[in-house]
């Protein structure tokens with residue numbers, strides 16, 4: 340039976356959400372049967388991430404049902420994961436007409452409290468996994484809507500283009516996940532372009548895991564020449580760490596997405612922005628129609644231009660403002 344349940348998220352905010360009451364008992368489950376084939380959130384009781392990922396892959400282990408007291412859930416990390424998975428489901432449904440990750444209502448399974456102070460979140464090919472963070476560098480990752488939408492977008496990518504998760508195609512994979520992570524969170528102001536800001540270093544304000552608008556403002560140490568995330572193709576990381584820099588070079592394409600949206604001048608190239616509503620449709624169409632598993636930066640440029648041209652055709656032989664913005668943005672990051 341679908342009931343309305345309540346619970347606090349990791350920031351102490353109270354939410355009402357759909358849950359299910361077991362017909363034969365008064366037990367409630369964090370299962371929302373109203374979105375696709377369901378949004379179901381579990382807990383892993385700090386099972387080591389290696390064994391959880393192994394058992395999840397081998398036996399389809401998802402963890403344990405989250406306890407409730409009648410219809411009140413008192414596991415904030417689980418409530419956060421449940422709320423944010425529902426919000427991301429709604430984003431893909433309402434904005435892109437996509438019914439869950441596989442466009443066939445696929446059940447959204449999340450498991451929180453994986454590992455001990457695990458500073459990670461991951462999509463393991465079947466579900467979302469969240470660590471609690473160590474409390475210094477990160478807090479419970481399920482509290483970041485952009486993190487959750489990032490993980491779920493890895494699921495969408497797998498079910499569509501399935502960009503190979505290494506080197507340039509891996510960087511495009513990561514960038515697409517950041518782009519829809521940011522757009523699903525849909526914050527106004529600077530927060531829009533920050534990733535993980537809500538769950539990153541609780542002791543420091545204004546910083547984040549990554550910045551899409553100013554990648555070079557985030558220090559990552561010895562991975563890159565100057566120790567900062569790259570904001571131009573000529574500054575890309577060419578080593579083999581991080582599977583060929585998938586979380587590093589993603590910042591280059593992230594900058595292009597931010598320029599297409601907001602406009603701006605980058606390395607002397609000026610882009611006239613076209614706003615979020617048109618940019619997110621261009622990237623969704625590029626992902627689902629034009630990218631291929633081995634697509635790198637050059638193919639990303641062509642896919643975005645083609646998607647923009649489909650949605651905003653040339654007029655009297657001249658490219659539309661949207662196509663011009665895409666071309667200029669990729670010029671600005673040095674991808675021709």
Ligand SMILES: Cc1cccc(C(=O)O)c1OC(=O)C1CC1
Pocket residue numbers: 458459460461462485486489490513520534535548
């Ligand atoms: C925190 C984290 C660690 C390792 C991999 C990922 C991953 O999913 O690639 C990850 O999640 C993110 O990057 C989200 C956006 C903040």
Ligand SMILES: [Zn+2]
Pocket residue numbers: 489493513516
């Ligand atoms: Zn990722």
